[in-house]
Amino acid sequence: MLGTYGSCAKIAYYKDRPVAQILYYPEEAIKTRAFKRKEVLVISCTYNPVADAQKLGIGTRLLKSVIQDARQKKTCLGNRPCKFIIAKAFNTGEALPLPEFYRKNGFIPTPRNDALYLPVASSYEEETPIREYEPLPEDLGKAVVFYGPICQFSFPFANRIVDLVKQVAPNITIELVNEWENPQESIRRKNWWLIVNAKPIRTFFMATERFKQEVKEAVDGKT
Numbered sequence: 001m002l003g004t005y006g007s008c009a010k011i012a013y014y015k016d017r018p019v020a021q022i023l024y025y026p027e028e029a030i031k032t033r034a035f036k037r038k039e040v041l042v043i044s045c046t047y048n049p050v051a052d053a054q055k056l057g058i059g060t061r062l063l064k065s066v067i068q069d070a071r072q073k074k075t076c077l078g079n080r081p082c083k084f085i086i087a088k089a090f091n092t093g094e095a096l097p098l099p100e101f102y103r104k105n106g107f108i109p110t111p112r113n114d115a116l117y118l119p120v121a122s123s124y125e126e127e128t129p130i131r132e133y134e135p136l137p138e139d140l141g142k143a144v145v146f147y148g149p150i151c152q153f154s155f156p157f158a159n160r161i162v163d164l165v166k167q168v169a170p171n172i173t174i175e176l177v178n179e180w181e182n183p184q185e186s187i188r189r190k191n192w193w194l195i196v197n198a199k200p201i202r203t204f205f206m207a208t209e210r211f212k213q214e215v216k217e218a219v220d221g222k223t
């Protein structure tokens with residue numbers, strides 16, 4: 001990413017300690033996307049996990065700095081204009097949830113509601129919808145877990161998912177797939193991060209009990 005696109009992260013320091021980060025990339029860099037919008041910057045994560053550094057304006061400064069770069073054509077989009085910024089908005093239950101944080105900073109929910117956007121050089125363009133996952137015969141009787149290099153938590157999260165699936169189904173075969181090394185495997189499964197017994201799992205793994213229940217129903221063949 002650094003070699004091809006340049007800087008794709010900022011780290012904030014507080015009292016000489018690195019405390020917070022913001023990660024971003026051009027949408028067109030993503031290997032697993034079947035349809036990519038050009039000149040769109042995606043913020044994959046803003047994160048300030050250090051309790052004594054929270055609510056001091058650090059997260060906001062990181063975000064504003066990326067917005068300012070986008071307005072001045074100084075992001076990893078090269079010197080092309082940024083049409084709009086997309087911010088992935090998921091809730092891990094920790095500190096201030098990302099949807100609220102981005103809304104506070106002027107971002108608007110996208111129709112699919114899993115992200116928010118901020119117009120920069122032009123207005124929002126809806127993404128081309130990808131079709132629903134259709135059960136693949138080779139996915140029957142096993143679990144396929146995806147991880148990627150976009151976020152440093154992706155691999156440990158994928159391993160946590162493997163542990164949880166094993167708790168529910170100790171004997172099931174589990175495949176752990178690097179989606180950037182095998183993008184076609186992700187594209188064939190419509191970018192789902194977990195398929196169990198040919199069913200996509202929708203519950204975020206941090207909602208542990210609900211997640212395990214959904215995995216169990218998939219293993220048992222219930223819809």
Ligand SMILES: CC(C)(COP(=O)(O)OP(=O)(O)OC[C@H]1O[C@@H](n2cnc3c(N)ncnc32)[C@H](O)[C@@H]1OP(=O)(O)O)[C@@H](O)C(=O)NCCC(=O)NCCS
Nearest residue numbers: 046047048049054055056057058059060092094095096101
């Ligand atoms: C969102 C986040 C980055 C904000 O970091 P921060 O440095 O505390 O942010 P700021 O100090 O700039 O605060 C921004 C605003 O949110 C408010 N805020 C921050 N933390 C809050 C909390 N826990 N509860 C309620 N409001 C909160 C601030 O008061 C401020 O409000 P204002 O703009 O009305 O004054 C941080 O809370 C966080 O990391 N949340 C979890 C995000 C996450 O899950 N990331 C992915 C990890 S895998």
